[in-house]
Amino acid sequence: MLQKLQNHINTNLSFLKEKKLLLAVSGGIDSMVLVHLCHQLKLDFAVAHCNFQLRGNESDDDENFMKSQTEKLQIPVFIQKFDTKSIAQTQKLSIQLAARKLRYDWFYELMNENGFDYILTAHHLDDSLETFLINFTRGSGLDGLTGIPEQNDKILRPLLIFSRNEIETFAQENNIAWREDSSNSSDKYLRNKLRHDVIPILKELNPSLLSSFENTIKNLKQSQSLVDDASKMAYEKVASERENQIVFNLDLLLAYQNYQAYLFSWLSRFGFTDWEAISDLVSAQSGKQVMSDSHVLLKNRNTLLLFLRKENSEEVIYQIDKAQKQVKVPLKLTFCNVSDISVQPTNAIFVDAEKLQFPLTIRKWKEGDFFQPFGMKGKKKVSKFFKDEKFSMLEKKEIWLLCSNDKIVWIIGKRQDDRFKITETTTKILQINYIK
Structure with a gap:
């Protein structure tokens, strides 16, 4: 197994030899075999272990096991405890989704803080088969039927070329210690049910199931490549970004x-x-x-x-004090007193400063809003202005209003209100710039 992995790295993942790697290690047999293989190949790596505190003392024993094993091998280790149940409840996620999010958010945080180049996980061929069957039973396109990818951004899975049986044999032959997760024996989760009840029957029907599965995945990936090419060409014609x-x-x-x-x-x-x-x-x-x-x-x-998607953005109101020279949120505006108005910059307005009541506010438009468009004497509903200008639904959602008290000063970047324009009697001119 060691030689097979070395050949695979030399042929397909040679860049790993010069990189700093972070191994995601639970303490189970798969991840502990990955640790020992990387150690024997003398790769530059550290270990990251998550204690999700979901199995009481068992979770803490896993953590202690990882500390002792990495100390024995003289490997740097990072350990993080999560109050997974509480976080899942707060964020309204399943325990599995919450654990996954916590795990990978932390891994990427470690990467950024410590200069790791890639995250390695111990997924193997049987895991890929299980994922295939899960997606198949739920209904999936080709994307979900091509198994687990060997590389996804900065995450690599070098053990996908090995079966669970190969990993178990290697662990036993090399006296590798590991921890058994009691939850793996439960059929509460679909993956475990497939692993315990379905896949053994499939292997009984076809002793070469994993080999056949590898060929199937290879063919599906080639088909996916054709689909991706067609999809890309159609996208370039249909979509504009x-x-x-x-x-x-x-x-x-x-x-x-x-x-x-x-x-x-x-x-x-x-x-x-x-x-x-x-x-x-x-x-x-x-x-x-x-x-x-x-x-x-x-x-x-x-x-x-x-x-x-922007939740509740219409309800947010931002205030601008008289002394402020600029605001950066929710969009960037600058304010300056001027005397020369002979040149008007793009995306800027001139207003009579003495007509403004501070604090000014920036908010989203709402039904019933009206203003007096610059150069007009009558009032106009903002919604009617949008319709006349043929704004799309999205453009309407992106519009912000600059207001003085309850009056609209500027539909920002679109139209100034006539009530705040400068006149022959204006003594203080304020220039307001919208910087896209």
């Missing part, structure tokens, strides 16, 4: 017979899962939307707009 959004042209999208597959390919990485709702959105009326945990997909005329 702007500062805060991606715009999908529906006329161009619907020219593709399999447009739903393209949407799946493009949107799955943004956390969307309700594909039926997204399919319906294509033919829905303007203003309809579908949300993931992080993003919004909005129907706007003949386009779909994708942008980050």
Whole structure:
């Protein structure tokens, strides 16, 4: 096994030899074998161990075991305790999702603080098969049926070329100590149920199951590569990327017979899962939307707009004191007194300073807001102004108002209010600049 891993690194992962590595180690057989293999290959690495405090004394015994093993091998070790149950409850996550988030957030924090180049985990071929079956039973596209990737950003899984049986044999032959996690024997989780009840039957039906699975994964990855190429070409025609959004042209999208597959390919990485709702959105009326945990997909005329979800941003109000020369949140404005108005910079207005009542406020627009557009005598609803200017739903969401008391001074970056303009009687001129 040592020689096989060395050959694999030499051929496919040679860059690891010169890098500083962080090993994610639970203390179980897989991760302890990874530790010993890396130690024998003389790689530059340290160990990170999470105590999730989910199994009482057993979790603490795992932690003590890791301290003793790394001390014996003279390997640097980082250990972190998490109140996982409390965090899961607070963030409304399952225990598994909370533990995963805590684990990887901490790993990346260690990387940044200590100069590690990659995180190594001990996932192996049987883990990949289990992941394949989990995704298969839940319904998945090709992405979910290609197993666990060997590399995902800074995370590497060098043991994917080995089976669980190979790892167990190596551990026994080399007298490697490890800890048994009692939760692995429970069928409470789908992965364990597949491991204990389903996969043994599949291996009985096909003794070469893992070898067949490797061939299947290889073929699926090649198919995925073809799909990715087609998806990329379609994306370049249909989508346009702007500062805060991606715009999908529906006329161009619907020219593709399999447009739903393209949407799946493009949107799955943004956390969307309700594909039926997204399919319906294509033919829905303007203003309809579908949300993931992080993003919004909005129907706007003949386009779909994708942008980050901003919770309760309409309710936030920012104050500006009279002495302030600039603000940086939620957008950048600068304030300066001037006497020369012969040149007006882009994205700037001149106002009569004595007409302002401080503190000024910056807020989102709301239904019922009105202003007096610069150069006009009558009032106009902000919503009507948006309609006349043909602003998209997303553009409306991004608009901020600069207000004096209850009066709008400026629809920032769009239109000044006439009531605050400078006149022949103005003695103090304030220039307000919007810096994009």
